[in-house]
Amino acid sequence: MSNDNGLIKPYASQFAFVSRCLDSTLIVFSVGLIAWFGNIPLNSDIWIAGFLSGLLHQILADFTEIYRSWRSETLWAEARQVIMCWMIGFSVIFTIGQFSPVQDTLFTWPMFVQWFFVALALLLLWRLLVRIGLRYLRSHGYNTRAAAIVGTGPLAQKVASRLDSATWAGYRLDGFYDDRQKAEPLSSECRRAAGYDKDACVSVGGFDVLVEKAVSGQLDSVYIAMPMRAESRIRELLDRLANSTATVYVVPDLFVFELLHARSINLNGLPAFGLIGEPMRGLNGWLKRGEDIVVSSIILLMIMPLMLFIAALVKLTSHGPAIFKQQRYGMDGKPIEVWKFRTMKVMENGKSFRQATKDDDRITRVGSFLRKTSLDELPQFFNVLQGSMSIVGPRPHAIAHNEEFRCQIKSYMRRHKIKPGITGWAQINGWRGETDTLEKMEKRIEHDLHYIHHWSVWWDVKIIFQTIFKGFVGKNAY
Structure with a gap:
């Protein structure tokens, strides 16, 4: 019988109960630990705060399912659910704590931050140790x-x-x-x-x-x-x-099928699989938005003098506004207004748009330099801060190009399942600038979809750094 090798399955309910008790105990213990190191009197108010946190954690655990079997899933998948459960619970406790007797002790800076991370570390640590122990046992033929x-x-x-x-x-x-x-x-x-x-x-x-x-x-x-x-x-x-x-x-x-972050849902009792999903839903969406706000704010502070100089240069060397606002497709294919420094003598938009080509007589002398170095796209950091764009993502195409290529390239519109970006995986791989052939556009879309399929915060960081060295210039940019 295969069950002879099982150590946990016959006692699954007991193990879940022990896990619940251990989580609540560690949360209460972390409160006492932080209070002790912070010279805060260990009175009844401190212990009540810890007890209520542990109780709320148990209630939220049923929604995040952190006590189900994680045998077939990765440690990161389990850790992500634990982090979400503790973040929500701690946010509620922190809000309530502002009206409690421990407002000026436990919930002051940096005490509450220390409590949050110490408790989270303990919640994750015992799970890591259990997995290490189970892996050792399973490598020796037990619990298989x-x-x-x-x-x-x-x-x-x-x-x-x-x-x-x-x-x-x-x-x-x-x-x-x-x-x-x-x-x-x-x-x-x-x-x-x-x-x-x-x-x-x-x-x-x-x-x-x-x-x-x-x-x-x-x-x-x-x-x-x-x-x-x-x-x-x-x-x-x-x-x-x-x-x-x-x-x-x-x-x-x-x-x-070519799956795009597929997931299952319960449609009032009927299971359904989403083949074309939402890659930036839930925690991923919050991480991506937080990354955009922090990075764009820092960059804008750094480049503001340069942007003011470029704006003055554009205004003084040609007639028209310094900033050109162009209609493009954003997330879910909805129109957005993308900001750029004006680089042409004309301001084409909508269906009459004609892509820039080599030696294009519409481009100004200053505009030519701005386009080749991508400095014309610096105002798009305001689009990022406003929320219509992201730092990293598929480049937004003109509406005329979207309507042209969506009928010629398979899965073209899937690139609109996330926000368009200032830079992207396609751009640092050389697929930027003019797309005068269908093959060039297909390669750009191929890279865009690959990015969407495999997105992570660390990959965004990698793309941002690579953009600094090789993403701002390109032989196809006119």
Whole structure:
């Protein structure tokens, strides 16, 4: 029986209870620790604040689901939920604390900041230690789970690769099962890509063998990874597995789509998968916006004298305003007004816009230098501060270009699922300036979508630094 190797699953409810008690204890302990080091009297008001924080943490934990099983997910995924739960709870306690007797002690600077980070560190530390301990046990054959995969195609091998890479989860691949294929080794690519031994990376039998093992308790998990067209076979197998205690997962064949931060929702009891998602929702959106506000504010303070000089230079060397406001598409394809230093003798906008080309007679002498060095885009930091743009993101195209290319390039409008940026992954890779061919625009869109798929704060920092050295100039910028 596979359950012989289980250490937590038989006592899952008890482990969750201990986790709850430990979290609340650490929160209360952190209050006492900070008060003691800060020479604050450990009176009843301090302990009441700690107790209420621990209680509120437990209430919010049910919404953030921090006490569910995290076996198949990363430490970062679990930590993110813990951070969110503690941030919300602490914000509420901090607000209430402004009207409590400890207002002038525990909730003064820097005491409340110290409490926040000490408690958060303790909440994350014990989870890290537990994962390290479980990984050690699982590497020695304890607390493992036997997993079977239904199917032998690319989707099934992708599931096997994911299970193998989740080393902290302790999954043991029992094998692949398919009712339309005899027991035989799979392709060498399977073993080479996933790192399985010869016996694991093999089709070990049909559905009869699978069901027999599941019913007898030899399998903990069954992952059905078959194409969508196999619906009737999947239904039949689910009916047969209903008499077992194995946990059965159906892995949707969504890899045939180009997923953009796909997520599942509960539509009043009906599960639905979002294939084209919202990459900057929730915590990611707050992180991205905070990054934009901080960075744009610092940069604006630094470049304000330069911007005033450029504005005066533009105004004195040609007729017209120093700032040119152009209509472009922003997030969700909604029109926004993008600011730039005027670089042309004309101010084309909307559907009549014509892209700048080499030796374009509409560009002023000062404007030519500004465009080649991207200094004409400095006013867009005000767009970032205002909220219509971001520091890093796909460059906003003129409305005329959007209407032209959205019908020619697959997934073109997906670049509008986030705010447009002053710089981006495409720009630092050389895809800036004139896009006089469809191939050039396709490469730009390819880089934009790659950025959206893999966004992170650290990648934004990397792009910003790379922009300083190679993103402001380019051979295609006129």
